[in-house]
Amino acid sequence: MINTILFDLDGTVLPLNMELFMKIYFDEMSNAFSDIIEKETLINYIWTATGEMIKNTEKRTNESVFMEKFGELINDDLEMYKGRFDKFYDEGFQKAKVSASENEWIIKSLEVLKEKNYNLVLATNPLFPKKAILHRVRWANVDPNTFSYITSYEENSYCKPQIHYYKEILEDIHKEPSECMMVGNDVQEDMIAGRLGLKTYLIEDCIINRTDEEVVCDYSGKYEDFYNFVCNLPSVNEQ
Numbered sequence: 339m340i341n342t343i344l345f346d347l348d349g350t351v352l353p354l355n356m357e358l359f360m361k362i363y364f365d366e367m368s369n370a371f372s373d374i375i376e377k378e379t380l381i382n383y384i385w386t387a388t389g390e391m392i393k394n395t396e397k398r399t400n401e402s403v404f405m406e407k408f409g410e411l412i413n414d415d416l417e418m419y420k421g422r423f424d425k426f427y428d429e430g431f432q433k434a435k436v437s438a439s440e441n442e443w444i445i446k447s448l449e450v451l452k453e454k455n456y457n458l459v460l461a462t463n464p465l466f467p468k469k470a471i472l473h474r475v476r477w478a479n480v481d482p483n484t485f486s487y488i489t490s491y492e493e494n495s496y497c498k499p500q501i502h503y504y505k506e507i508l509e510d511i512h513k514e515p516s517e518c519m520m521v522g523n524d525v526q527e528d529m530i531a532g533r534l535g536l537k538t539y540l541i542e543d544c545i546i547n548r549t550d551e552e553v554v555c556d557y558s559g560k561y562e563d564f565y566n567f568v569c570n571l572p573s574v575n576e577q
Contacts, residue, residue, distance in 0.1 A: 345522070
């Protein structure tokens with residue numbers, strides 16, 4: 339029986355204007371590095387190193403993969419860049435909060451699931467440092483402690499839509515696919531969890547579907563539909 343529910347972050351727990359978010363993100367990051375590297379060069383290096391994370395299939399943290407490639411590209415003091423990144427995520431990154439919003443239905447859904455003793459996992463694509471992920475959870479007006487496990491690039495080794503990404507989470511939380519459900523808005527990156535045997539719920543408000551392929555999921559609906567869905571779920575101790 340289902341006792342654990344995995345949630346995507348951007349577009350699921352956190353309604354997000356992705357275009358605005360990315361613009362502010364790169365504008366502010368470029369400002370943080372403006373004295374040592376040109377904006378377009380920095381953005382190109384960030385995307386290239388991110389691409390290495392996404393395609394990596396080795397059991398290495400995403401951070402190590404990213405920094406190895408980024409270090410090769412800058413041919414400069416990587417530790418100095420790391421310090422700048424760390425400061426940026428506490429300062430300039432926060433300006434991107436204007437691209438995010440809260441959704442009462444997802445907040446209420448999380449509260450109901452906690453009351454029913456479900457184990458909640460934040461299964462965001464681990465392309466960002468932990469602090470950047472925690473900031474975004476708070477932007478949604480959600481306490482990060484709501485989740486027993488949160489993916490991040492310091493701690494995880496794979497990215498969506500790799501099936502290894504979901505296998506690693508289940509190994510870390512000691513759960514079987516039959517005990518879990520994945521909730522997300524991305525057809526390709528989130529609903530692929532169904533191939534591993536997890537139940538899936540597609541949030542349609544901020545849906546991302548990159549192809550015309552048939553959507554395969556167990557359940558789907560708007561935020562309010564999902565709230566009604568979780569209200570009808572049994573408590574974990576009643577299953």
